[in-house]
Amino acid sequence: MGAFKEENLIVIAPGSATTLAVAGLAESLAPAKLRVKSRMFPAENGEWEPFKVRRKTAENQQPEQEPAYEEDVMSEEGAVWPMVEGRIVNWPCFFALITHVYNTLNPPFHTPILLVAQPAWTNKETEKITQFFFEKFKIPAFALVDSATAACWAYGTNTATIVDIGWQKADVTVIYDYAVQSAGRSIAIANCGGEAFTERLLELLKPRGFTREMCEQLKRSPICEVLPPGTPLPGSSAPDQEQVTNPAAAASTGASASGPAAAAAIGTGPRGPGPDTEVGEEQKDEEDNEGVLDVASIVAGGKMNEYLAKKEKEKAERLAAKKKGGDAAATAAKPVRLPNAKRDRATFMYEDHALLDSLKNMNLSGKMMAEAQAALDEGPNKRQKTPEAVADGESLATNGEPTSAIEPNGVSSHSGSRAGPIRREIEVGVERFQAATGGVLDRIADAIHRTIAAEMVQQRSQLWDSLIVVGNGAKLRGFKEALMSTLQSKYLISPSSATIFTSELPSHMTTPTGTGANTPQPQLGLHGGGSSSVNPLLLAATTAQTQHLAPPHMPSSQMQHTQSSHQQTPHSIKFAKVPDYFPEWKDFGYDEAGFLGAQVAAKVLFVVDTNQNQKGYMTRSDYNEQGPSGIHDFSL
Amino acid sequence: MAQSAFTAPQQNEYAGDEVSAIVLDPGYSTVRAGLAGEDVPKSIVPTFYGSTDGKLLFGDNTIHNSYVPNMEIRNPMSETDGIVQDWDTAAKLWEYSITSRLTGEKQRSPATNGLNDMKDEDVEMGIDDVEEQEKPLADSPLLMSEPGWSTVKYREKCIEVAMEDWGTPAFYLARTGVLAAFASGRHSALVVDIGASATSVTPVSEGLVLKKGIQKSPLAGNFISNQIRLMLASTSPPAPLIPHYMVASKSPVDAGAPSNATYKKFDTPPTASFRRLEEERVLTEFKESVVQVWGGPGRLTSHDQNGISNEDKARQMPGRTFEMPDGWNQVYGVERFRCTEGLFDAKAALSDSEHPTPSLSQTLPALIQASLSALDVDIHPVMLSNIVLTGGSSLLVGLSERLTAELQAMYPGPRVRIYAPGQTVERKFASWIGGSILGSLGSFHQMWVSKKEYDEHGPNIVEKRCK
Secondary structure: OOOOOOHEEEEEEEEOEEEEEEEOOOOOOOOOOOOEOOEEEEEEOOOOEEEEEEEEEEOOOOOOOEEEOOOOOOOOOOOOOEEEEEEEEOOHHHHHHHHHHHHHHHOOOOOOEEEEEEOOOHHHHHHHHHHHHHHOOOOOOOEEEEEHHHHHHHHOOEEEEEEOOOOOOOEEEEEEEEEEEEEEEEEEEEOOOOHHHHHHHHHHHHOOOHHHHHHHHHHHHOEEEEOOOOOOOOOOOOOOOOOOOOOOHHOOOOOOOOOOHHHHHHHHHHHOOOOOOOHHHHOOOOOOOOOOOOOOOOOHHHHHOOOOHHHHHHHHHHHHHHHHHHHHHHHHHHHOOOOOOOOOEEEEEEEEEHHHHHHOOOOOOHHHHHHHHHOOOOOHHHHHHHHHHHHHHOOOOHHHHHHHHHHOOOOOOOOOOOOOEEEEEEEOHHHOOOOOOHHHHHHHHHHHHHHHOOOOHHHHHHHHOEEEOOOOOHHHOHHHHHHHHHHHHHHHHOOOOOOOOOOOOOOOOOOOOOOOOOOOOOOHHHHHOOOOOOOHHHHHHHHHHHHOOOOOOOHHHHHHHHHHOHHHOOOOEEEEEOOOOOHHHHOOOOOOOOHHHHHHHHHHHHHHOOOOOOOEEHHHHHHHOOOOHHHHHHHO | HHHHHHHOOOOOHHOOOOOOOOOEEEOOOOOEEEOOOOHHHOOEOOOOEEEOEEEOOOOOOHHHHOOOOEEEEEOEEOOOOEEOOOHHHHHHHHEEEEEHHHHOOOOOHHHHHOOOOHHHHHHHHOOOHHOOOOOOOOOOOOEEOOOOOOOOOHHHHHHHHHHOOOOOOOOEEHHHHHHHHHHOOOOOOOEEEOOOOOOOEEEEEEEEEEHHHHOOEEOHHHHHHHHHHHHHHHHOOOOOOOOOOHHHEEEEEOOOOOOOOEEEOOOOOOOHHHHHHHHHHHHHHHHHHHEOOOOOOOOOOEEOOOOOHHHHHHHOOOEEEEOOOOOOOEEEEOHHHHHHOOOOOOHHHOOOOOOOOOOHOHHHHHHHHHHHHHHHHHHHHHOOOEEEEOHHHHHHOOOOHHHHHHHHHOOOOOOOOOOOOHHHHHHHOHHHHHHHHHOHHHHHHHHHHEEHHHHHOOOOHHHOOOO
């Protein structure tokens, strides 16, 4: 057995958006127990606080009294995010965040820590981090695992192309035979993460009065999807102008939806009937205020009561309308049952933190506050109380609930209605399918192509066949499929008609084609000298021949290297097989597979591995001997 | 937790004197930087950079982005011999290659690093702050490589940038040829370096460059690219060299048939220089997967004793297909040998009005011959049995076999032995790897030129110390 026990390990994976951590590994390596947003709030005394601290001002407060403070677990106001695009930009804040995570985990003494390193961290920075961990937490051992390596461990493979779609950036890494290939590695490709999707939605929806936060929540809601490239948007009756004439080709290729067809669809989408299609008129039309999105500013501007009155009035009208024509309502409700991709409009539940903040800033008394919240909340809880909206609420529950479930915050559970956000229902059109249209797919696909192209020619086809997409940015529905379809339509080499029927075998060189996607793939055993997309028998035959033909003074292994599969790639592109032996991750999804891999790594390095000469972690005594720079000898 | 535990340990608590040096190996196509002692450079940055509205964009992620409007792609190096032309940009680019992956961004004034827009809050930073800020290399010695034919001025400029702009405490300048020989474990070798912009032959004896034997020619990677361009244009119908960024999707077509693809539409089409950069990527793929050097014996145009020409033999070999990013594909038979023949046989090079046939003395065998003839006959056998083949373009399939055949024909007496590692990394980054080895040697520490010495003697010290 190794030096440590499973129940006494800490794994921390800091990210620009979310930091994951777990103390003690469960038998089944469960998803992260602790999820905190990677942000801290500057406190008045120069320290950092995990939550917004507000000065509480009671109505009858005496001036000489100590000011009272309250923690506001939901607010984002004034938050400082220490990491940007994976790089650490604010060190004190970053260290405060790590300390907060560590204290929350509250481990016993002598708990080793495994930290998942961002690819963007430089050598000097990892040294700084190592120093911090040893000197602040006095840990007995510390290990650093690269985030791409971690993902590889989760998938149980030694060779893969890892595409990590984060919040603000994406990393594309080639791992060949367990080794990160740093030569062509694409690190921190800007504007390729979840935030890029939000930005794109904001760009499209800003004219409709959407705020950033609304777009963010829309992105996280299940109605936001990336349709396979070339799919016409619902509601656009015009045929896809980019459709290729050859139908078979169209099926296999399909344009990424950034062309004129998509642009046309933007125009056609809003034509559908809907109360808030014409945003421009809503100011004039007193009756119609469904489309008023920025309630926060209304409330802050002191017009809350008018707004509530208006809403009441409208609700009454709707009720009356429903009573008048039940059938009409039923037919109107029907399209809602269509799958999301077919509907041109859909609604999602918006948790209005800005509104809550502005309510809080108004210094309302507790009772008034609760009333105001209740009045503004449109969430399912409240809906249940009004019988006429139950049917509506049911369909919304499916939309509304996952929104909050996607980011379950281990520290702050928002169950209490007092602290809970105010939920409002917002309707969007086909824009929700266009989150990835800003060139993100192209950029990532190009980076994958570039990264693989930096590797040796004969390794490439194996790398194309083992794509691993991780990261919460890839959570966007349909994103992975769209990425695959973009890759295939742009980079896949089809078997050439010129040689497919004429390739008489074996010749003394591999024929570049005719070994298309249907060729049996040799398994991992062949790495090193072999090719991967070539039939093993053919390979054996050809290399035997080349050996024979090679000039006697040339080492034969070298001939193999330069000759065996000197061909254009890729002939096939595949995702790596998802690991299926982690039951808890099956339901959770493998977007955070990096964290799973980090736990596997922690277990292997600290517990299973008994080789004391070549440990994968740095002990306290190693640190005392070598200092922070010694970490490079130990990190993976 | 006690505050005292938070203070950094004393220098002697850990081996504080073991600061790993940074090795910088700038080339025409890429800049390689990394820490001495590592086996591959951590930071490989393209020397090509983007320039848009006076803003400089460095790194693969930004320069390949077709969504940046009006981005011109430039290269600070000279196209013919890989010597720096634009010092300001080159220094910034090199600095980027070091700071982006090795040391981390130091807070420098946005006005000086050229990477940022001037924002209002940046302007508030006074000049005094800039002075106080740490320089990017303040605590790491720097080992830099230089081509064998660099001038005194060039070398002085290197140390000036390293010492004054980057604040390095110690500096050394080594020739790429020496470093490549070290990477192969030899102190005497004839280093044949086929790079992007230049091919060079550098004789190294006992770790020192024999200056009179240095030969260089522009027949290198870029020359091959141009040969491929000429070849593609000369086929009928001409092959469409459409880079990936212009294609939205492609569909399979028969060999030689017009492509059936949907193209991207741009509001403002990317610049011509951007297109050229992206075309190079396609050509690189072409070089890797189609192009081959005729392996000998004899030249491609010559005949054997039975009167059968080598071209006919090459024709017998199965062709290789290449698919362009827009789906257009074709089989290349003897053409794929013709693209590289110019490296060995100047008369066989493809040419047009813009690209004249190279001169006979520029070919690889001629360079080696010229280099050897400048040397003492006594060391010819050592040189010929220790030929180190390096540089990214030396990876062309069949090149080392052909070179062996040519040299054996030219020098039938002594044993000709070419050392050409099969690992791409070792060939592409040989001079960096040599620098990494050199920089991590204990005995190397006395060779550094320290900041103090530089302050005393000025930049000319590099001439005295870095031989």
